[in-house]
Amino acid sequence: MQYREEHQIEFSECDENQHLKLPSMVDLLMQVSEHQLDKGGAGTDDLMAQGKGWVVTQYHFDIKRLPKTLEKVTLTTEASGYNKFFEYRDFGIEDEKGNQLVKVTSQWVLFDLKKRKMVPSDPELMKQFNVPLLAKMPRFPRLRAQKTYDKKRQYRVRYDDLDTNHHLTNSHYFNWFIDMLGRDFLKNHMVENIDIKFDREVQYGEMPYSCLTLTNDNNEIVSYHAIEDEEGNEKTVCKLKWRKI
CATH class of the missing domain: 3.10.129.10 (Hotdog Thioesterase)
Known part of the structure; x- marks a missing residue:
């Protein structure tokens, strides 16, 4: 189920070109997902009580354009699927006319905060959010470190x-x-x-x-x-x- 929130882009979230800064964009997307999870009892405080947390392992962003200062946008998020160890979540930013400006796919794990290691997905939690069990793992572009950097x-x-x-x-x-x-x-x-x-x-x-x-x-x-x-x-x-x- 997709969750949506309206937001006005503020001066503090933008660079000197008045475009939304990348760190600000990521923070806004994390904020909207946190709000959805909070409503379903799977937010930060709920998981911390169990000694767990959500940790992202990979993102892919497609950016048509970055919203500008004082522009009103809609932030969207949806848990798109899970398998034994990974959870997948989509994000988006739309303008006032409903045009998609930013589209994001991401891969997450549940993390044991004390042992500092990932733990298997929670099927009951996934059912609570109507998240489908995936037969195949979604593919992300393969990333490799460069041999040297300039x-x-x-x-x-x-x-x-x-x-x-x-x-x-x-x-x-x-x-x-x-x-x-x-x-x-x-x-x-x-x-x-x-x-x-x-x-x-x-x-x-x-x-x-x-x-x-x-x-x-x-x-x-x-x-x-x-x-x-x-x-x-x-x-x-x-x-x-x-x-x-």
């Missing part, structure tokens, strides 16, 4: 970067990715597609590296990103496809 910058995970699962919140990764690209590029380009895969947690006090390689082959502008720990081990990989504004 730029690296070190960051520190602060207390305010954490979510209720006690690790780096997924929207904050985009702050580190975007920061690597620079103002001149960002003022003149708009993201079209995003693929991101979270392999390992990033926790408080760690000092990981944000890695970037930017390519422009046959007028296809793509930035390849990764988050690596101090030993060079990959924790997250991401691919952004851009177009000129």
Whole structure:
């Protein structure tokens, strides 16, 4: 069942071009799913009481355009299916006329907060939300880390970067990715597609590296990103496809 909420895009959620920032967009989508889960007794507080949490492992975004400051939009979300270990959730952003601006598919797991590991899906919980059991696993674009990256910058995970699962919140990764690209590029380009895969947690006090390689082959502008720990081990990989504004 699809859940919908209206929202007005605020100045604080936008960049200097008055486009919705990527971290703000992710936060809004997480907010609308949290509201749906809360109503069904499967929100953050409900799961924390069981020692569990929702953790995203992969996203795919298709972006027709990013909404602008003071634009009124509708945020949508729907649990689209599950299997033994994974849950799948779709998101969307629509304009006032019902045109889809952003479409997102995502893969999630239930996470044991004490043991720090995934646990099997809960069939009773899935029935509660009328989520279908899937015979086949949905496919996401395959992401692999680059052998080398052109730029690296070190960051520190602060207390305010954490979510209720006690690790780096997924929207904050985009702050580190975007920061690597620079103002001149960002003022003149708009993201079209995003693929991101979270392999390992990033926790408080760690000092990981944000890695970037930017390519422009046959007028296809793509930035390849990764988050690596101090030993060079990959924790997250991401691919952004851009177009000129």
